[in-house]
Amino acid sequence: MENRSNFGSKLGVILASAGSAVGLGNVWRFPTEVGNNGGAAFIFIYLLCVVFVGVPVMVSEFLIGRHTHTNTISAYQKLAPGTWWRYEGVAGVFIAFLILSYYIVISGWTLYYLILSLTGYFSQNQDYVSCFSDFVSHPFQPIIYSALFMLMTHLVIARGVESGIERFSKVMMPMLLFIIGILVVCSFGMPGARQGLTFLLRPDFSKVTPSVVLSAVGQAFFSLSLAMGCLCTYASYFGPDTRLVKTAFSVSTIDTFVAVLAGFIIFPAVFSVSDVEVNAGPGLVFITLPNVFHMAFSHVPILGYFFSALFYVLLLLAALTSAMSLHESVTAYVHETMHLSRRRAAALVSISCMTLGIGCSLSFGPWSNYTIFGLTMFDLFDFVASKIIMPLGGIIICLFVGWKLDRKLVEDELTNGGTHRFRLFRIYLFLVRWAVPLAIALVFVHELLG
Ligand code: TRP
16 A cells, blocks of 8 residues: 555654553453452453463554554455454454444443542542432433533544554653553552552452453453454554564564552542442442542542542553554545545544444443343443453464464564574464464363353
8 A cells, every 4th residue: 555654763763652552451350350340350361361462463463554554454364365264353353443433432421520520529528429320320411411422532533543543642652651650659558458459459369250251352352452453453553663573572572561450549538438349340430439529538539539530641641542443443444445535434433433332332221221131222232242252362373473374584584584583482372373362262161161
C-alpha cells in the first residue's frame, strides 16, 4: 500500500501499544477478577499466563502485522492466500467491533462518574447503590455518555496514525502513569492498607480450579489486547528497526505493572471501609469505590474529592487509549479494503458501533429481560469475546505462526533480518507450536465439558 503511515518513533510504538493494553481491563476487570477468584493465587496464575501465553501470542501478532504492513484481515490473506486461516483475521476484526460496542458503555459510565466526582458528589453522603443502578438502567442517559466517549475516540482515529493515535498516546500514557503513582501513594496511607496488601499478596491455592485458570487466560488476553487484531494492526505501522520481542516484553510489563498497581490502589482503599465487600463484581469501581472515597476521607473531604476525580480521570484515559486501538483495528480494514477515505471509514465504524452500543447499554435497563442463553446482550458479547473467541484466536494465531509460516520468515522478522540475535527463538517456537495451544485447549475443553 503506497504512502501507508507509520509510527514516528520508538517511544510512540511502545506508548501506543501500551495504551491499547492498559485499559478498563486493568483498572476495572483485573481487580474484580482478583476479588472473585481468590486474591493472590489468581495474581500468581495470571503472571504465569502473561509470561508463557501472553508474550508469545503478542510477539506472533506483532510479526504478522509488521511483516504484512496491512490490516488484520488482509494480513492473513496475504500470508496464506485462499486458505481458511483468513477467517482468523475476519473473526478478530469482527470481535474487536463487538468489544468496542460494549467497551464504550462502561467508558460512558466512567465519563459520567468523572463529572459526578468533579461536582463534588462523592464528598457528601449518598446512596451509591441507587446512584449507580438508577444511572445505568436509565433509558437514554448512559447512551448519551457512551456517545460522547465514542465521539472522543472517533476524533482521535479520524486524525490518523501519527498525528492521532501516536500523538495522543504520548500525552495520555505518561499522564496515566503519573496519576497511578499518586494514587498508590495515597492508598498506602489509608488505614486498611495492611489488610488490602495481605489480601493481594498472600495466596490461597485451594481456590485455584481450572475455571480460575481459564479466567486468568481470558483476563491476560483481554488485558494485553490479544487475538483481536489490535496489536497486529498497530504492528503494521511499526518501522523495520522496531524490535518485536523487546517491544512485546515492554508492553506486557507496563500492562501487568498497571494492573497490579490498580489492585494496590483499590484493595487498601476497600479494606479501609469495613462494611464494603471485596468481591463486589462489576460494581466495584462504581459503587464500592465512591463509598470508599467518601468514608475513608470523611475527615478531610477535599482529599476525597481529589482522590475520586483523579481516579476517574485515570479510568477515562485508560479506556480512551484502548478504545482507540479497537477502533483502529476495524477502521484500518474498512479504510483499506472498501476504498473509503480514513475519515469516512472512521465515521462508518463509529456510527455502526454506537448503534450496537445502544443495545448493550439498554441491556442494563429496559432490555435487561431480553436474554439469549440467559445472558443479556452486554454479557453475551463479553462472554463470546473473552471466553470463546479469545482463547480460540490465541490457539489459531500460535498454530499459524508455528506451523504455517515459513520458519525463516519468522526468524527474520524477530531478528529484524538478522541484525540482532534472539536467543530464545527455540523456546519461542516450542511455545507457539505446542505448549500454548495445548495449554489453552486443555482449559478450554475442561471448561466446556464442566
Ligand atoms: N486491553 C484493553 C483493556 O485492558 C482492552 C482492549 C483493547 C482489548 N483492545 C483489545 C481487549 C483487543 C481484547 C482485544 O481494557
